[in-house]
Amino acid sequence: MGRIARSVPVLLLAIVATLALLVLTRFVGLFFGSVSRGETSLGWLPSDLAIATGVLVRFGILVAALLLAAPLITGTDEGALTRVGFVVLASAALASTPLIASAAVGLSVIYGRRLRIGDIADVGGRSGRVRELTLIEARLEDEDGCVVRVPHLLSLFHPTRIRGRPPLVTVEISVDPSTDLERVRELLLRTASGLGSRARAALVAIDEGGAHFRATMACDGDDVRGRWLTAVAQALAAAGIPLGRAPASSGGA
Structure with a gap:
């Protein structure tokens, strides 16, 4: 009975924190939903990216609550909620490994000047004129005028052939x-x-x-x-x- 009595304040605080988390995630979902429908305008966020951004923000709020709020509520950083937060964070990091690897290769491509805007090149098994370079991908324009997005990670498996300017x-x-x-x-x-x-x-x-x-x-x-x-x-x-x-x-x- 003494242990139950001592755990009641923690349970009440956990219930209140859970309700606050649900309200916050619901508000974030409604807000970005209104941005996607054009009811709310943000200068830094196009409407077609609002839904995906909302999912990322809610995921970040959930992970932050598990990692930061759970130790404050329970009074220990060895609880089950904290461990769940670490598992979720590790899973997200593992799932992002190809993306992180592609960004690492993109750093060497961009800052090493291996490709330049306007070059005609074969990148990752695809051919075209380089129109844009980002950390994740190279955007080519093929002979049909279509945009081909090639992740930098593919350049580790296919040789890059630069035909120069003019090609x-x-x-x-x-x-x-x-x-x-x-x-x-x-x-x-x-x-x-x-x-x-x-x-x-x-x-x-x-x-x-x-x-x-x-x-x-x-x-x-x-x-x-x-x-x-x-x-x-x-x-x-x-x-x-x-x-x-x-x-x-x-x-x-």
Whole structure:
């Protein structure tokens, strides 16, 4: 009976604290709900982020109550509520490990100047122009104009290839192996020089199906590869050079 009598004030205080916690979390949920519906405006928080922010704030209030308020109420920091708070905090930290790892890699990418805004690069297995760099991800714009968000963590598993500014454009052409191959190479270089810079062309393979050339140039613009292929096709037709069969594994012309 004496122990029960001594625990009554603590129980009453715990009930009052629990009710206050429920009222506070309910108020936070209603407040951010009104922000998401446009009834309340906040200059620092867009309406589409209000619901997610409300969940994070309520989660933080719950963890803080378990870690800070529970020892004050019970008079000891070894209680079950405090241990539950530590378990919840440790679980959240473990679940955030990929996010924290991605942010750590992002620090080295941003401050090490490995990527710059405007670069054409292959990042995490995706290709495009770098439009924005954050601690968590690199935002690329692909050939279709779509935004591709690539977490920095993927750069640990895929090599990063920076094509530079302006980017390198590559075409592969197969012609009849009986034609003048040096003339074909000069034709590729001449058409590339009319569109960009740093033009290179090389004969990479030859077989009974054709002589296979690979050419690159640096050029920035819309549909550069299509315009280059059109110019090459017109030049080959004007010179009377027939096309060959591309290798089975190649995506060239």
